[in-house]
Amino acid sequence: MSALTVSAPGGVASAVARGVGKALGNALLVAAIVYVLWVLVVALVDNPFVAKGPGDVAEFLFTGDDATENRTRVMGQLGITLRDAAIGFTAGMVAAVVLAGAIVLSRGVEATVMPVAMVLRAVPLIALAPVIRMIFGRGVSAVAVISGIVVLFPAVVGLVFGLRSSSRQMHDVVQVYGGSERDVLFKVSFPSALPSLFAAIRISVPGAITGALIAEWLATGKGIGYAVVSAAGQSKNNEVWALVIVVTLVSLLLYTLAQVLETFVLARYGKDAGRA
Template structure:
């Protein structure tokens, strides 16, 4: 067996097998207990709901993905820039951290209507909601990572008369990357949630609208199908992020292959 196949058996097979067992048990439970479809649909009913109009789910998924990724880039980028400033200034951190915490504790459902009033019903307010919900994890992790440099290495850079930019590029930035990727692993599901919540408030597309329509029609199978699409989006983005992390952080212990 090749190393690639062996890795798939070791890493990929367990979750696939667990999902298969769960689906079979779910299907059997619904059939044996004769559970009404409007309460819990069988997996086969969910598949039928999806295959009845796959283009609808694909278009909705694309809309939600654009909003979620746009929000992730906007929120994480703004948080990292602010983290760089805060990591170099304790007074600035003390001044801005309470405001960042306020952003964290503000309910998304309270802010989303304001963004819609201010920016209309397009893509931007949904991206802003996704950005808001992903901002705080990146800020906290990035500040911690930027300050986690080896003191001896930092002193050595100072003896070489390195500029602040050189210290940042050669020391602080590499030290922060494991923390940045940890924040992204948290933020990927959150940005999807933020986009869907915004679509519930005032969306003309996206998975959030599919869920709302299915809920209004009491079409539980279609609702579950939309949830499965959301889960697939999150799993796919997380897998891509893990691949990127292994490529960039091959030198760090977090990239060790299991």
């Protein structure tokens, strides 16, 4: 027996359409707010050498004499950052799911894991980075650890809350039929925690990109995280702004895609699946 609910195809279609429309509307609203804030910051700073506006970035990436070369360089750095973010996201989310399940099954695990997770979250990564580099080097392992730390704590907290919010009556039904605590976890708690899982995913997607940027800056010396620091040190301010704007827009796009995926899965399998 499972807490998973499957809805009718018509209900899924209407729920997904509403959810996708809402996600796209939110994304456009956020993009508009970012644009307005960008223009306001440039106007308030009133320093054309430092503060670059939309026209400057457009010229750097699309209309300038070196636009093709600039765009190729920026996209190459973006590809590295997206790879690093994917590594950190996967490492952090897998660890979060495993730890959340273990915490729900055992109070002893919670007493051991949560203080360590809080310490990792509280200590600035700049302070931890030298230790991480010494232990894991400057490659993929360091990226997985640094970016994974950014993802791990909020995902664990959200998942534990979701796993513990499942119906007590459903627990009793599984146990009456001879199910163990592990059966309850997989057949009741995890399906009931789908909204919390996707909330953790939505938070973790931009978090993984932030973690990747930090890892690139402090450990690997590659990707947008390092390119921004390098360009700023050489006063290549057009490139700095272009890199920042590109990674911001990609973060917003990935967050929106996570929302769309959440809408589809919850419409198909969530507790309110198929409701008008």
